[in-house]
Amino acid sequence: MATTAREPRAPHEPDPAPGRVVGIDPGLNVTGYAVVEPTARGPYVVEAGVIRPRGDSARTMGDRLHLIHQGILEVLDAYPPSALALEQVHSHISHPRTAILMAHARGVIVLAAAERGVPVAGYAASRIKKTLTGSGKAPKEQMQHAIRVELGLDQLPEPHDVADACAVALCHFQIARNLRGLGGA
Amino acid sequence: MATTAREPRAPHEPDPAPGRVVGIDPGLNVTGYAVVEPTARGPYVVEAGVIRPRGDSARTMGDRLHLIHQGILEVLDAYPPSALALEQVHSHISHPRTAILMAHARGVIVLAAAERGVPVAGYAASRIKKTLTGSGKAPKEQMQHAIRVELGLDQLPEPHDVADACAVALCHFQIARNLRGLGGA
Numbered sequence: 450m451a452t453t454a455r456e457p458r459a460p461h462e463p464d465p466a467p468g469r470v471v472g473i474d475p476g477l478n479v480t481g482y483a484v485v486e487p488t489a490r491g492p493y494v495v496e497a498g499v500i501r502p503r504g505d506s507a508r509t510m511g512d513r514l515h516l517i518h519q520g521i522l523e524v525l526d527a528y529p530p531s532a533l534a535l536e537q538v539h540s541h542i543s544h545p546r547t548a549i550l551m552a553h554a555r556g557v558i559v560l561a562a563a564e565r566g567v568p569v570a571g572y573a574a575s576r577i578k579k580t581l582t583g584s585g586k587a588p589k590e591q592m593q594h595a596i597r598v599e600l601g602l603d604q605l606p607e608p609h610d611v612a613d614a615c616a617v618a619l620c621h622f623q624i625a626r627n628l629r630g631l632g633g634a
Numbered sequence: 635m636a637t638t639a640r641e642p643r644a645p646h647e648p649d650p651a652p653g654r655v656v657g658i659d660p661g662l663n664v665t666g667y668a669v670v671e672p673t674a675r676g677p678y679v680v681e682a683g684v685i686r687p688r689g690d691s692a693r694t695m696g697d698r699l700h701l702i703h704q705g706i707l708e709v710l711d712a713y714p715p716s717a718l719a720l721e722q723v724h725s726h727i728s729h730p731r732t733a734i735l736m737a738h739a740r741g742v743i744v745l746a747a748a749e750r751g752v753p754v755a756g757y758a759a760s761r762i763k764k765t766l767t768g769s770g771k772a773p774k775e776q777m778q779h780a781i782r783v784e785l786g787l788d789q790l791p792e793p794h795d796v797a798d799a800c801a802v803a804l805c806h807f808q809i810a811r812n813l814r815g816l817g818g819a
């Protein structure tokens with residue numbers, strides 16, 4: 450076998466210590482990622498960036514998926530997380546073609562997580578917005594503000610794919626924190 | 635790296651000798667595959683079957699994608715093909731949710747092909763029907779008849795996922811044959 454599968458870390462149990470989270474914004478052209486860790490002063494972005502398959506090595510969809518898969522494995526190996534968080538793909542999407550192409554990228558990202566035994570958490574876009582701003586219909590500016598405040602940054606992370614990856618990681622953080630709070634009460 | 639990437643076999647050049655084709659019908663629940671080879675008496679199914687992620691090892695989407703990816707790599711390693719053929723996912727699909735889920739499976743299948751340097755050919759459903767029956771709107775029975783006749787079988791391959799995998803492989807065969815015919819004229 451070409452793939453090395455580690456034992457899953459009990460992905461169906463509630464996460465006991467959320468620790469490090471990798472947030473991903475999947476795309477065949479640009480995939481954003483953000484490695485976020487808890488600190489005493491709040492969540493902190495340890496590492497973030499984009500995987501941008503381009504040039505001769507990214508001519509086919511297969512080439513692109515290969516580069517995305519490799520890139521995510523590298524992130525997971527460099528910063529082994531307790532969870533990988535990404536947006537759910539909706540059925541009631543207004544651009545099915547875009548969603549279907551994106552789902553190819555999402556597939557190899559979820560595969561990479563499974564190969565490394567990292568549990569995957571999917572969040573609806575509205576849940577991410579509601580968790581970060583209090584409103585599931587928050588406009589972009591409000592989301593950008595929440596990301597900056599939550600991460601204690603003066604500037605919004607760029608490009609927007611990285612900001613979106615931060616947002617889904619922060620959403621996972623907050624939901625996991627709330628779950629622990631309820632569990633401890 | 636966990637993945638072993640071989641040098642691509644010039645996937646953008648026309649296929650010089652179609653040889654063996656692996657046809658795939660992707661799905662998160664059932665993925666059908668068919669290994670079809672040219673013989674003097676026409677195309678022949680060397681091996682066919684389904685990858686059906688089930689049970690405790692297939693609880694999450696990641697588990698399923700992992701099993702599908704492994705299964706396809708095993709087929710490609712056991713029967714190295716000159717091409718992998720599968721249906722295109724359409725944008726004007728009536729069931730976007732199903733198409734999006736299927737695209738996750740499609741992503742890890744296309745990845746497996748890229749990892750093994752196998753060119754991928756995608757065909758629209760209507761093209762597969764037209765190539766096999768002469769009509770892009772052929773009903774199911776006509777397609778089943780064409781698959782049986784083309785493969786010289788008394789019975790249609792079962793389950794239908796295998797028959798669909800045979801159909802897309804046969805479509806690739808026929809189109810590659812016609813291309814060679816034109817090239818030689």
